[in-house]
Amino acid sequence: MIQLRDVHKSFDVRDRKTRKKKRVDAVQGISLDVKPGEIYGLLGPNGAGKTTTLRMIAGLMKPDAGVIEVCGLDTRTKGEEVRGKLAYLATDMQVYERFTPREQLRIFGEMQGVDPATAERRGLHLLDRLGLSDFVDVKMTSFSTGQKQKVNIARALLHDPKAVIFDEPTTGLDVLTAKTVLDLLQVMKQEGRAVIVCTHAMPMAEDVCDRVGIIFDGKLHGDAAPKELLRSRNARSLDEVFFQLAAESETASA
Amino acid sequence: MRGAWLVLKKELLELSKDRKTVFFTFALPLILYPLIFGVMGKMAMRDNAQRKSKPSKVCITDPGSALTPFLQADPKKFQIVPTPEGNLTKALRDKVVDLAIDVPATANEDLKAQKTLTVTATQNSAEDDSELALKRLKDLLKDKDKTWVDARLKALNASPDLATPSRVEVKNAADLALELGKGLGIWIPYILLIGMFTGVMNHGASMTAGERERGTLMSLLSTRIPRPQIAAGKLLALFVLGLVSALANVVGTAIGFNTLAGDIAKASAASGTQGSASILQMASPATLGLTLLLLIPVAMMMVAFILAVGIRARTQREAGTALMPGMFVIILLGVFSMAPGIEKMAVVPYLPIINASVAIREMFGQQFNAVHYALAFGINSLLAIGLTAMAAKTLNREDVLFKS
Ligand SMILES: Nc1ncnc2c1ncn2[C@@H]1O[C@H](COP(=O)(O)OP(=O)(O)OP(=O)(O)O)[C@@H](O)[C@H]1O
Ligand SMILES: [Mg+2]
Numbered sequence: 001m002i003q004l005r006d007v008h009k010s011f012d013v014r015d016r017k018t019r020k021k022k023r024v025d026a027v028q029g030i031s032l033d034v035k036p037g038e039i040y041g042l043l044g045p046n047g048a049g050k051t052t053t054l055r056m057i058a059g060l061m062k063p064d065a066g067v068i069e070v071c072g073l074d075t076r077t078k079g080e081e082v083r084g085k086l087a088y089l090a091t092d093m094q095v096y097e098r099f100t101p102r103e104q105l106r107i108f109g110e111m112q113g114v115d116p117a118t119a120e121r122r123g124l125h126l127l128d129r130l131g132l133s134d135f136v137d138v139k140m141t142s143f144s145t146g147q148k149q150k151v152n153i154a155r156a157l158l159h160d161p162k163a164v165i166f167d168e169p170t171t172g173l174d175v176l177t178a179k180t181v182l183d184l185l186q187v188m189k190q191e192g193r194a195v196i197v198c199t200h201a202m203p204m205a206e207d208v209c210d211r212v213g214i215i216f217d218g219k220l221h222g223d224a225a226p227k228e229l230l231r232s233r234n235a236r237s238l239d240e241v242f243f244q245l246a247a248e249s250e251t252a253s254a
Numbered sequence: 255m256r257g258a259w260l261v262l263k264k265e266l267l268e269l270s271k272d273r274k275t276v277f278f279t280f281a282l283p284l285i286l287y288p289l290i291f292g293v294m295g296k297m298a299m300r301d302n303a304q305r306k307s308k309p310s311k312v313c314i315t316d317p318g319s320a321l322t323p324f325l326q327a328d329p330k331k332f333q334i335v336p337t338p339e340g341n342l343t344k345a346l347r348d349k350v351v352d353l354a355i356d357v358p359a360t361a362n363e364d365l366k367a368q369k370t371l372t373v374t375a376t377q378n379s380a381e382d383d384s385e386l387a388l389k390r391l392k393d394l395l396k397d398k399d400k401t402w403v404d405a406r407l408k409a410l411n412a413s414p415d416l417a418t419p420s421r422v423e424v425k426n427a428a429d430l431a432l433e434l435g436k437g438l439g440i441w442i443p444y445i446l447l448i449g450m451f452t453g454v455m456n457h458g459a460s461m462t463a464g465e466r467e468r469g470t471l472m473s474l475l476s477t478r479i480p481r482p483q484i485a486a487g488k489l490l491a492l493f494v495l496g497l498v499s500a501l502a503n504v505v506g507t508a509i510g511f512n513t514l515a516g517d518i519a520k521a522s523a524a525s526g527t528q529g530s531a532s533i534l535q536m537a538s539p540a541t542l543g544l545t546l547l548l549l550i551p552v553a554m555m556m557v558a559f560i561l562a563v564g565i566r567a568r569t570q571r572e573a574g575t576a577l578m579p580g581m582f583v584i585i586l587l588g589v590f591s592m593a594p595g596i597e598k599m600a601v602v603p604y605l606p607i608i609n610a611s612v613a614i615r616e617m618f619g620q621q622f623n624a625v626h627y628a629l630a631f632g633i634n635s636l637l638a639i640g641l642t643a644m645a646a647k648t649l650n651r652e653d654v655l656f657k658s
Binding site: 055058060061062079080081083084088090092093094095096097098099103107108110111112113152155156 | 480
């Protein structure tokens with residue numbers, strides 16, 4: 001359902017001090033394939049290129065090389081159609097604070113091609129599942145981080161997407177709220193959607209994901225079930241795999 | 255284009271939640287301008303009435319008492335004050351006296367001998383009070399002249415018409431409505447330009463950098479609405495706001511001018527000049543319609559500029575700062591377009607925005623020039639299309655959207 005073939009992406013950044021342009025190779029040849037009813041965990045240290053990868057899957061950024069397909073649609077040429085079938089939750093996404101959850105859900109439902117009444121019904125159902133039904137008609141200025149994140153999640157899932165890509169959905173949430181989000185991911189999986197989550201919470205990844213891949217130096221490592229990965233690397237936890245990869249990267253560059 | 259429509263709807267809905275901004279952008283001009291013009295008119299009227307009700311302070315040297323009795327006979331118009339000691343010029347400047355009159359000692363003899371009586375009046379033409387005093391003296395002498403001439407003619411046994419071989423009857427062709435319309439025509443473009451820009455500047459910053467700063471831009475971009483349509487929706491929303499705030503400014507100015515014109519008409523009726531003036535006489539529906547049509551490309555230019563600049567900024571505040579030079583340019587253009595005589599400059603019809611100001615001014619002065627109008631509309635439209643395309647392109651750039 002979500003396919004990446006040898007995807008590359010780099011950025012030009014300017015060093016303010018030396019005034020020189022620097023090339024940041026954020027993603028250097030990543031290939032992966034996520035099937036319906038599967039949760040894929042995309043892991044990696046800060047600045048590894050996870051967010052960049054998700055942005056490319058959502059068609060918001062164009063890869064420099066390689067092909068990305070969602071539901072058989074090329075994200076480069078069919079960006080709009082892809083976004084019509086995909087739920088994207090980013091870390092830098094916030095709610096429209098001037099609206100109430102109900103108002104925002106109606107607006108975004110319409111934007112995603114769902115009639116406002118259906119959008120409202122689906123959105124309210126999702127908010128109910130996330131435990132926010134008492135606040136649907138409250139202006140969001142007063143909302144806490146977690147409450148806002150719940151609205152964000154409901155907004156992303158409004159249009160019955162076939163593919164779901166969530167960037168750090170549980171960051172900033174307490175364990176109970178995080179649990180409701182993870183439960184929701186399980187429901188998504190059971191409903192046959194293809195799910196990719198980026199996270200820094202290793203235990204959660206081990207628990208929830210059917211497969212994990214670790215981006216290190218712009219390349220994908222692992223790409224196996226968590227148990228399998230631990231066995232093949234002779235590690236006790238995903239954290240340990242991280243340390244191994246970091247050590248390997250250092251010796252490779254030395 | 256359904257996506258653009260949805261984005262427009264979202265923007266306007268979001269704006270409607272911000273009552274304070276709505277008030278300051280749209281309701282304030284409707285209250286402020288009538289207030290300013292109303293107070294201005296009332297003050298001018300009161301000043302005028304006050305001056306007329308006060309006698310002029312005159313000092314007079316009249317050894318033969320040829321004129322003094324006449325002045326004394328009209329205490330409503332003349333108050334005789336002692337001749338100031340020292341510098342007369344200074345006394346006039348300090349408004350101790352309004353007019354100094356010097357009548358020769360031989361005045362009565364001169365009159366009897368049928369010679370010309372020369373009265374010297376020293377005034378300060380920079381002061382309205384002094385001007386009024388001089389006018390009053392001239393009126394008085396004119397009146398007296400008539401009696402003196404009649405007496406002289408009688409002594410000669412001649413007809414009273416002898417002294418008036420010809421006469422010009424003057425009817426003033428200056429139309430009060432037209433004069434005021436010209437004034438309005440100079441003001442309107444200035445107010446429109448500035449009103450429009452200030453009306454949309456903050457919303458523009460909020461819709462672009464503001465959305466980025468508040469973290470909502472990404473969620474909008476992650477919908478299936480194509481980016482050009484998101485750009486179009488935002489441009490349209492700003493465009494609508496621009497026109498609405500322009501309209502609010504014009505209506506406010508019109509109401510204000512209407513009361514001012516009423517006051518002026520009343521004042522001039524009191525002083526004998528004929529004429530009435532209402533806003534409907536100054537601006538016909540055709541003038542208003544053509545003005546609005548001409549504003550469309552100008553508003554599009556502004557809106558595209560604001561969007562293109564706004565989206566490059568990181569924060570709303572930064573966007574506001576980046577848009578300030580635009581504001582200054584608009585004020586400069588506005589002031590330039592108010593300058594008298596610029597319509598005579600050959601390049602003006604080709605200068606964007608200014609040509610629209612001048613075309614509007616011509617219409618309000620009832621001197622519609624089709625060529626100027628067409629040039630203004632054409633040149634501004636071309637620029638508007640170019641700028642709009644540029645703004646849409648900017649909103650599609652990865653490095654702008656994902657500014658690090
Ligand atoms: N718009 C951009 N312009 C320039 N460089 C960028 C841009 N976006 C990302 N980068 C760079 O690309 C690299 C990967 O960034 P990315 O955000 O994908 O990392 P990440 O894996 O999501 O990290 P984190 O866990 O901290 O969120 C980083 O070095 C980052 O500085
Ligand atoms: Mg990230």
